[in-house]
Amino acid sequence: MKKLSRRNLLRHMAAGSSAPLWLNSFASKANASEKPPMRLITLYNPFGTINRFWRPKGLAGSYSRTAWTLDYDHSILAPLEGFKDKITVLDGIDYKACYSNSRTGHEAGIASSLTGARMETTFTHKAEDIAKGSIDQYVASIIGSNTPIRSLSLAAGFAGGTSVYDTTSYAPGGIKIPTINDPVSLYNQLFSNTSESGSELSTASKIRQSAVDFALRDINAIKAKSPANKREILDVNLDSLRNIENSFKNIGVCSLGQKPSTLPYLDLANADQVIDLQLDLLVQALSCQITNVASFSFNLNRIPFIDGLNIDIHNDVTHMLGTKESTSSTPQGLEWKMIAYHNYLAQKVERLMSALAARTEADGSTLLDNTVILWVNELGYSGIHGNMNVPWLLLGGAQGRLDMGSWYKLSQDHNYDCTYFFAQEKCGGSDKLALHAPHNNVLVSILNAFGINDDHFGYSGITGQLAGLNS
Incomplete structure (x- = not known):
């Protein structure tokens, strides 16, 4: 694989973060022990x-x-x-x-x-x-x-x-x-950002996986030299990158499906x-x-x-x-x-x-x-x-x-x-x-x-849940 500069790695990571199939197929990346959203x-x-x-x-x-x-x-x-x-x-x-x-x-x-x-x-x-x-x-x-x-x-x-x-x-x-x-x-x-197919899909996946690997190594190196009060912030970034890494490992589970044909939809x-x-x-x-x-x-x-x-x-x-x-x-x-x-x-x-x-x-x-x-x-x-x-x-x-x-x-x-x-x-x-x-x-x-603990929505003169509805 062609060696990538830090700038190109970051660019590929950014491309991944804007592409629904690559970075956000959370259904395909979730661990079996994790509760789906x-x-x-x-x-x-x-x-x-x-x-x-x-x-x-x-x-x-x-x-x-x-x-x-x-x-x-x-x-x-x-x-x-x-x-x-x-x-x-x-x-x-x-x-x-x-x-x-x-x-x-x-x-x-x-x-x-x-x-x-x-x-x-x-x-x-x-x-x-x-x-x-x-x-x-x-x-x-x-x-x-x-x-x-x-x-x-x-x-x-x-x-x-x-x-x-x-x-x-x-x-x-x-x-x-x-x-x-x-x-x-x-x-x-x-x-819109998931048009890659075949070998192009595989290559793009490997590039983005490499970008994550690079960033993980970089942050771990920084963490080793950081004071204890800064490591918690770096741990949050590491967790986010590991989530991204998991998503790349499971690319392909979410199929794009067939693009609809144009029709007079109105x-x-x-x-x-x-x-x-x-x-x-x-x-x-x-x-x-x-x-x-x-x-x-x-x-x-x-x-x-x-x-x-x-x-x-x-x-x-x-x-x-x-x-x-x-x-x-x-x-x-x-x-x-x-x-x-x-x-x-x-x-x-x-x-x-x-x-x-x-x-x-x-x-x-x-x-x-x-x-x-x-x-x-x-x-x-x-x-x-x-x-x-x-x-x-x-x-x-x-x-x-x-x-x-x-x-x-x-x-x-x-x-x-x-x-x-x-x-x-x-x-x-x-x-x-x-x-x-x-x-x-x-x-x-x-x-x-949904875990949103508001006691009213819209008109504040009406408050509370519907009795009995929340388990």
């Missing part, structure tokens, strides 16, 4: 739901926290039945922060879902509530320093991050995070393919520890490849459902379309969970075991456009830090005869809202599961 995925879709076909059914015919099923006639979440032990249904979540400031509906729901923030009359966040941004960005700011990309913000359908109507991820101060909708662009961003006729490509790349990025945090938005206002759904879901379905949910055990009228829409999304979430479950970590656990997935919506019952009884799910193993496999029935059924501008008054007033669980409590529980 926790990952966070947030999922979002719009338009509310049909609550009685979204929630589980008790196996004994009535509510049970543990004895329930998603497999029944017209069930929206039936595709997820096979993962029931890794699903917690949060039935009765209210965006109480929105109602505390009387700004609700589409705009407030989506903007507060992951921020826990109240909204101004202009539908911007209250400044004091948005200092940490959205939960994905806040978690990434704490756990993302060891990955090349702190977080990913992805979508299929229309682009996100352009307005309050399409943005879930916010940087501190309420700065909108744009989504990546193009699978080719996503692939290039994830693997054309909803291609949405099914785009969703699969985006989520597959998301799983790959988590598996290779290019990032540990990702968000994904199903921004589909129509689904042209499903019978009956090549229509404007928002205006022709959601707005036409009326202001009161039926109590019938059979879907009525437009409810069929809303159920089909959400059932399709549940199929995609099942595919994501299966892909995560298929990835084995160094300690024998799966990527799904080490992931928290939070799936949120902007509205509760679709016909109301209110932010009460909003469908929330937790999915994944969460490393046993959250109570999974449970159905939390957090409220009595709401009075659906209300409008979204006056929901407090017509749904029973603030005393009614007090009976339901604020979404802020769930956000705090997730933060605490």
Whole structure:
């Protein structure tokens, strides 16, 4: 091998540190005795739901926290039945922060879902509530320093991050995070520095390994001549270099996979393919520890490849459902379309969970075991456009830090005869809202599961975990 100068060695080390495959394939370098890192995925879709076909059914015919099923006639979440032990249904979540400031509906729901923030009359966040941004960005700011990309913000359908109507991820101060909708662009961003192949890959690996060996010898020599009070700092550097060395020894475990073909990704006729490509790349990025945090938005206002759904879901379905949910055990009228829409999304979430479950970590656990997935919506019952009884799910193993496999029935059924501008008054007033669980409590529980010991997130007037959720 060609002899390398100190400058060239440092240059190759720097090249390695910017290349996701080389330096940051932590999944491939982890020792079997080390616990894999926790990952966070947030999922979002719009338009509310049909609550009685979204929630589980008790196996004994009535509510049970543990004895329930998603497999029944017209069930929206039936595709997820096979993962029931890794699903917690949060039935009765209210965006109480929105109602505390009387700004609700589409705009407030989506903007507060992951921020826990109240909204101004202009539908911007209250400044004091948005200092940490959205939960994905806040978690990434704490756990993302060891990955090349702190977080990913992805979508299929229309682009996100352009307005309050399409943005879930916010940087501190309420700065909108744009989504990546193009699978080719996503692939290039994830693997932009990993084009080496064959002998080039092997040579680059050896050069970077030599760079680490050189630096280890250099620091050990300095350490031998240093006073005791300086050696602790050098030990930290040595540990970091040994981590890098381990990553080079296992290069190749994380495959780049096939680069997606270019396609009209904003054309909803291609949405099914785009969703699969985006989520597959998301799983790959988590598996290779290019990032540990990702968000994904199903921004589909129509689904042209499903019978009956090549229509404007928002205006022709959601707005036409009326202001009161039926109590019938059979879907009525437009409810069929809303159920089909959400059932399709549940199929995609099942595919994501299966892909995560298929990835084995160094300690024998799966990527799904080490992931928290939070799936949120902007509205509760679709016909109301209110932010009460909003469908929330937790999915994944969460490393046993959250109570999974449970159905939390957090409220009595709401009075659906209300409008979204006056929901407090017509749904029973603030005393009614007090009976339901604020979404802020769930956000705090997730933060605490990641070892982030905050007691509130977003609106400081709501504090604490969701009771019983943290194991």
